[in-house]
Amino acid sequence: MYIVTAKEMYDIDHYTMQEIGIDGKLLMENAGRAICGKMKAIIRKENRIIVFAGSGNNGGDGFVIARTLLNEMYDVQVVQVVPNAKIKGDALYHKQLFLKCGGTVIIVEQEPDVNDLVVGSDVIIDAMIGIGIKGQLREPLRRIVDLLNKTAAYTISIDIPSGLPADEGMHDFTAVQADYTFMVGLLKMSAFLNIRHPFMENGRRFPLVFLK
Numbered sequence: 001m002y003i004v005t006a007k008e009m010y011d012i013d014h015y016t017m018q019e020i021g022i023d024g025k026l027l028m029e030n031a032g033r034a035i036c037g038k039m040k041a042i043i044r045k046e047n048r049i050i051v052f053a054g055s056g057n058n059g060g061d062g063f064v065i066a067r068t069l070l071n072e073m074y075d076v077q078v079v080q081v082v083p084n085a086k087i088k089g090d091a092l093y094h095k096q097l098f099l100k101c102g103g104t105v106i107i108v109e110q111e112p113d114v115n116d117l118v119v120g121s122d123v124i125i126d127a128m129i130g131i132g133i134k135g136q137l138r139e140p141l142r143r144i145v146d147l148l149n150k151t152a153a154y155t156i157s158i159d160i161p162s163g164l165p166a167d168e169g170m171h172d173f174t175a176v177q178a179d180y181t182f183m184v185g186l187l188k189m190s191a192f193l194n195i196r197h198p199f200m201e202n203g204r205r206f207p208l209v210f211l212k
């Protein structure tokens with residue numbers, strides 16, 4: 001079993017893209033589809049599902065997941081937690097595919113009633129930030145994480161619960177208390193550090209799934 005730091009994961013991704021030649025868009029597609037395949041054991045067609053998508057590639061994974069679920073007739077929409085200008089590169093490509101497939105993207109800064117959306121949902125998919133997190137969560141993510149942690153909806157985090165530090169060295173933080181976490185590629189060190197214990201003590205599980 002390999003457990004990697006954020007830097008090691010980035011090095012492996014870089015090697016996969018630059019040396020092997022697999023395009024980043026394809027890596028993202030594979031990650032999102034593999035997670036969807038496993039997720040179907042947890043979610044149901046009648047569930048109202050919201051994907052919270054952030055600005056980086058973790059958000060890109062979220063757009064792939066949203067499109068895959070939409071195309072399989074799940075009731076899913078995306079809440080984008082950053083302005084449009086922040087979505088770039090591979091994530092923007094997958095956002096556009098989702099929109100062209102008929103998907104709905106609600107942008108947090110234009111939507112005052114995110115709370116109402118969350119209250120009316122059964123499943124939250126947290127694709128706001130993965131291993132690219134730096135320091136403590138900034139607004140509006142901090143407020144959204146607090147909101148998600150109060151909801152009764154089943155919360156599934158992609159790669160790591162948003163806000164959880166990717167590596168050692170940080171102890172004061174706010175993060176999503178996930179009911180389930182799907183890790184992308186390899187197991188991340190953050191899952192094995194003492195810092196994750198408060199998330200378990202709060203009564204929510206943090207199981208790991210290793211996806212090749």
Ligand SMILES: NC(=O)C1=CN([C@@H]2O[C@H](COP(=O)(O)OP(=O)(O)OC[C@H]3O[C@@H](n4cnc5c(N)ncnc54)[C@H](OP(=O)(O)O)[C@@H]3O)[C@@H](O)[C@H]2O)[C@H](O)CC1
Pocket residue numbers: 009013024027028031054055056057058059060061128129130131132133134135136137138139141158159160184185186
């Ligand atoms: N391993 C694989 O096979 C693959 C993994 N993928 C997924 O990609 C993420 C890592 O993607 P990356 O773009 O490097 O980073 P993130 O999406 O986690 O986050 C970057 C964005 O987050 C913003 N940010 C950073 N710190 C904060 C903070 N404290 N508060 C708020 N926002 C923050 C940052 O914004 P800036 O304005 O600071 O630049 C970034 O926009 C990995 O976890 C996997 O899920 C890929 O799909 C490829 C395959």
Ligand SMILES: [K+]
Pocket residue numbers: 058126127128129130157158159160161162
């Ligand atoms: K996440």
